[in-house]
Every structure is written in structure tokens, then in C-alpha cells.
Amino acid sequence: MIPTIGIIGGGQLARMMHAAGIGLGLRVRLLAEGPEVSAAQVVADVTVGDYTDPATVYDFAAGCDVITFDHEHVPQPILRELLARGIAVRPGPDALAHAQDKIVMRDRLSALGIPCPAYQAVDTPAELVEFAERTGWPVIAKTSRGGYDGRGVWKLDGPSQAGEPFASLAPGVRILAEEYIPFRRELSALVARRPHGEAVAYPICETVQTDGICTDTTTPAPGLPEDEAEEWQRFALRIAEELDVVGILAVELMEDADGRVVVNELAMRPHNTGHWSIDGAMTSQFENHLRAVANLPLGSTAPRANWSVMANVLGGPRGDLASGLIEVLALDPEIRVQLYGKSWVPGRKLGHVTAVGADLDDTRARARVAADLFMGVPERSHHG
């Protein structure tokens, strides 16, 4: 039998997973936060419920062969009880712990010898200052759990700011102090891995972040030496293996002006830096995530064009999506569009566009022009 896959979380990642699973004949069940969230609009079998409520999750999972996720926020005790009930959880709780807690992640990666910034778990402003005096100001502070899209991250310039991260800490959350990396750009190493070890790596992706939110990505990362790209593909495969990740693992990287590359974070689900693969790779990250989770052989990650550039569509001055959709499709018949079915909120990720092409500058310009047109933002420089 082709397995029934339960996806917990109804965001755009679940939505795009479902689109990719249709061709494989997979049955998808969705546990969604509400009846109108992104994925709930397009999946046939939807349960609306709270993923932090144990009974809700157990009832949902009873009809599934395997559980996977739109996000990494399902509590560990629930994940472990699912395993105890004989339901496959992919990625499993031991792996997910590294995406849920940045201190656990740093300790593990450091033990594996994967390049990371200097770091220390700190419990008081004084410990944070002591760390910073040793590594140098500014210093980065992050909540160990619960941060995303720039939230739960502080860049602290001196001792007077050291109290900020501790001001409203949730119970059980600690502060991770990290060496500040004056990064020139961010990169991402994306791999997919099956339960018993078969794994594939996507080309390394360059990502441009603005205010902590990914605005566009270019794949492969321009100018990255081939041996370094291969080294980070191997690191990412090794992390997936050592942490027993099943599905997509995204290793977010920072590269400084000298070419030093260190791990920023891990994500164990399809990732914004892999959205290009829907249109730019032989097999998308969403399809390979489902293949991995369903324990099916993985598909080729080979690029379908020299360059793939994805640009996020955020809530912008235009104030709607429908008029932008017409203009974007009319402007560029080769542009690829993914909308997430979300209502317009300023700055919210509402969708993305992807351009593929032979020339880097042209392809980048096409993606950026299309995203700007969608958002209604004034023209910016579309080269470089």
C-alpha cells in the first residue's frame, strides 16, 4: 500500500507538500490550526485542532501510517507517545530536538566538528557580558527555543544591553550567546534523507535576508568555490546522518567577508531556501520530503537550468494579490508563481516567484521585478 501521510501544521509548507504528493498518489491528512489556513484550503482530508493537545494529535495520527510536519513545534512528549503507539514520526523526536533547541543543536554540531560560531548557553546578563568580553562586542543573543523570522534574536552592542534578552523569557527557555559573524551573505545546504540512510544533496543556495526574513535566493550560490560547495553538501549529509533526520534538512549558513562559513541554524522540514526546487530542480524539496517520509526512493536534485532565482512575495503597498497576479503573469510568461492562499498583511509571506534561466543577472532581474510588481514596491536596482 502507498502510505497515508499525516502532516501536522497547515502552513504553506504543508500546502506545497500536498501539491507535490498528488502525483505520487500519496494520501495526505492534515492537522490544521483552522479551517481556512493555507494548506487546509487545498487538502481533502483536514482535521482542525491544536497540535499541542495530546488527545487531538493521537486521534489524528491513528488514521495515518506516518506523521510529518509543517513546522518543528510539536512538543516532545507528544512525539514520543506517537512512537510508543507504533506510529512512524519523521523526522523523529531525537532529530527534531536539534531544530527545537538551539543550545542542543550547537552542542551537537560542535561535538561533530561542524564549523559553528563560538557560543555559550548563558543564564544571566552577567554571564552574557562575560562571554562577550571574551569573544568581542557586538554579540548575538538568541532564545534557545521558539524564535523565527528574526524574532528571539538580539544583536547587542555593549554591556548596557545585556539585560534585554532576559526581559521576558518563557519558562524553560534559555539564552544562547554567540559570536557575532559579520556575514557577507547567507547560504543554505539542503539535503533529503530516507529512514535507512539514502540521502541526496541539493546545490548550495545563496539567500538574501532583510530584517531577518528571506527575500530572495539564488541557486547555485554564485562564486562559491566548487570544493567548498561540496564540503558543505557533505557536512549537511553528515548532520542528517548523525542526527538521524528523515525528510528535508536545511542547514542555514553564514559566510563572512574572508570566506569563513559557519552554521547558523537547522530546519527539519522543507525550507524557504529550497522553494526554487519546485521549478528549478528535477525533484522539488517537497516531493523529496514526502518520498523520504514515505520511505520511497529519492529523486534527482539536478538543476533544470543554470540559475534558479526565487523571490518572496510579501504583503506590500499594493494591498492585494489578485491584481498583482495578472500583471506578473502578463509581464513574464516564463515566471513561476506560488501563492499560499493567505490574506494580505503588511510584510507577511504571501507567496513566491521563481525565474530559471541561463544568465544570472537576467534571471535575478526577472525574479526581483516580478516580486516587486506583485508587492507594488517602487523599482529597485535589479542587478547584482
Place this chain on the structure above:
Amino acid sequence: MIPTIGIIGGGQLARMMHAAGIGLGLRVRLLAEGPEVSAAQVVADVTVGDYTDPATVYDFAAGCDVITFDHEHVPQPILRELLARGIAVRPGPDALAHAQDKIVMRDRLSALGIPCPAYQAVDTPAELVEFAERTGWPVIAKTSRGGYDGRGVWKLDGPSQAGEPFASLAPGVRILAEEYIPFRRELSALVARRPHGEAVAYPICETVQTDGICTDTTTPAPGLPEDEAEEWQRFALRIAEELDVVGILAVELMEDADGRVVVNELAMRPHNTGHWSIDGAMTSQFENHLRAVANLPLGSTAPRANWSVMANVLGGPRGDLASGLIEVLALDPEIRVQLYGKSWVPGRKLGHVTAVGADLDDTRARARVAADLFMGVPERSHHG
């Protein structure tokens, strides 16, 4: 607002339309023959009901901005009443009449000067014999309405067989007698057209039929002179324009040994000969059908590789799909698979595979090997 599209019919075409519509942010509602038919398994908003029952269709359509179809079988009076109620129907009833009735189609295409076989509507075996004596035996007889996948078509070798087509004619159905074309191969000209005339043409596709069922297609059609390919693209665009087709129009063609090409049939929906476009074109036929129906600008039909070969997966000796899926994905990491969520029945279309590549023979072999492996049929010659 981005429109809500109502699709009547829950087969694999509706299923693949839905997959294509997710990225465009379109809302899809489905009127399905049953709760477990192909598309009903994957669409969020499903009404189960009979598309020949007027009240069922009107209730369904009331929540939609536009109605389109998985098939051409919705009765004309229902389609016309939808228009009277102010609901857009795309393609509309006037266009659909040419896909529903082969005599209407032949009369119209002949009037437009589009190459067709000699033909005549006949009401008795004697009229059929008279036609055949004039054009030569064998002769083709077709029911004017209701035939598909080889049903409702007869090749008659002489007068003694002339009664067969009339043996069990449904009310209102006539017999179309046609000149027999000893065709060397079949071709297909696929176009997409918006309500006010914007239209795009896909490359001409070669299709191999066995027992009236399409087994595989190669795009572009090998060896077809460029000027002939362009001529048939223009003919297909002209037919779409003259018949006011909105959405995909497939013009099925027959080519004889001398290179004479004539129209076989018309289909006004995504078509088996366009399935290659999911993986082999910048914009799939399913996406362009939805764009056309939603009156959005159409996407590029440019091929993504030199050759795209699609092979249908029929119910074969293997008797299931799950084991075949694992073997096929394991054998060829670049093969693309679409399964339709259908239960195994001998000879039934259960899915298809597509290979894209630079070399014709290799690409064909990959698609045919994958389809055969899926079906469990013994090895055949995979070249030529």
C-alpha cells in the same frame, strides 16, 4: 479577487488541474461522481453528485465564479441554463457542441477548410455502404456522440459488416462514416485560449495508440517538418478562435505514409497528449487550462528539454501500484511520476510517467522502461 473555479467531473484531469491550481492561489470546487474518485481524494471542497441532474449542477455552480470540466459530457441544456444564471462556463456550450458531436465537428471544420477525412452522416446501413463504395473499403464508422478510448468506433471491411454500428444506437445518436486513413502515426496539436482571444500553442506531439488507447507520446513529434508543425499549430489556434474555445483545445491528428495530415477528433479539456507538459514545458496544460478559464495571462509553452516522452501506466500483470512505484523511482531518479489514485483494473489508465532528456532514443527508452516496470509487463524493445 482570484476566482473560485468549479470543475465538473472528478477524474485524473481534474486531479492534475487542482495540483496546478494550488500555486496560482485558485480556489477549486469539485462536482465528483463519488467521494473516492480520483480528484475527490485531493480536493478540499467536494460535492458528490450527478452532473446530468440539473438541480445538482445549479446548486454546485452557485458558489463558483466560473465552471470548467474534466470531460465534455455535461448536457447542453444544463450548460445553457448556467449561462442564463450569469455563471461563466468555459469552454462554453457552443464550443463544447463540437467536442460532444463528431458530425457537428466535421461539418464545422470542413467549412473552415481544415483538412479532414472524407465523411458523411449516415442513418442506415445502406447509406453507409453507398458512402464506402464511393470512398473505398475499409471504412470507419463512429457514433456521433459518447465514444471514447476506442469505444463507439468500427473499422468495417465490407458491406456485410455495415449493420454493426447501428445495432445498439442510443437515442439521438447518429453514425458518422469516414474515409479510412491508413495512418502511420497520430499527432496532437494542443493550444490554450483565453476568453478574449489570447492563445498559445504547444509543440506538436506524436502519440502512439494501441487498441484505441494512448500508450506513449513524444514531444516534439520526431521528424515532423517545421513548416508542417507550424501550420498545424496555426490550424489549432484558428479552430480555437473560430469555435470560441476557452481553456485547452486538443486537435487529434492522423498522418498517413505520404505525410498527409487530417483531423481525427477535438477535445476541449486537458488531454492525454499534453501530460508531458507537466514536466517538459515551462507551463503545464493543466495550469494553462486554469489560467485560461480564470482569464489570467497564459504561460509559456516552451519545452524544458529537447525531448519529453510520456508513457501511460495501465493496469498490468503486476496487479498493484505500490511495489511498482518503489521499483520505478529506484531505477530512475529523474523519472517523473503521476498516479491518479485509481484502483487497479486490467487495462485501466492508472497514471503516467514522463522522461525528459537531450537524446530521443534514451528518453523514450527511459519512459517505456519505467511504464513497463510499473505495469509488470515483460521487456519490449525500447528503441524506435
